Amino acid sequence: MKVLVEGDFCIGDGTCSMVCPEIFAIDGDVAKTSVGAHEDVPPELEGPCREAAELCPVMAIVLMEPGDVRFPDHCGLKRLSC
Numbered sequence: 813m814k815v816l817v818e819g820d821f822c823i824g825d826g827t828c829s830m831v832c833p834e835i836f837a838i839d840g841d842v843a844k845t846s847v848g849a850h851e852d853v854p855p856e857l858e859g860p861c862r863e864a865a866e867l868c869p870v871m872a873i874v875l876m877e878p879g880d881v882r883f884p885d886h887c888g889l890k891r892l893s894c
């Protein structure tokens with residue numbers, strides 16, 4: 813699983829960094845991830861990462877699964893294959 817934060821949508825409330833500080837941190841006024849967009853989230857952190865995405869108040873956290881990449885509606889992209 814891969815993860816990224818849509819910086820244009822993030823409001824920097826810090827929910828993700830509280831739920832999964834191993835992956836998310838606030839940098840300035842937006843959240844950043846400790847893993848790059850092309851790196852996999854360590855398996856043991858996938859659960860907390862999913863929880864952070866579910867709790868994000870503006871759906872700014874995008875999770876990408878192999879072969880099933882879904883984006884929030886505001887991205888205008890529903891599904892891509894990788």
Ligand code: SF4
Nearest residue numbers: 822823825826828868
């Ligand atoms: S929970 Fe969402 S809005 Fe809040 S800091 Fe994290 S990515 Fe940004």
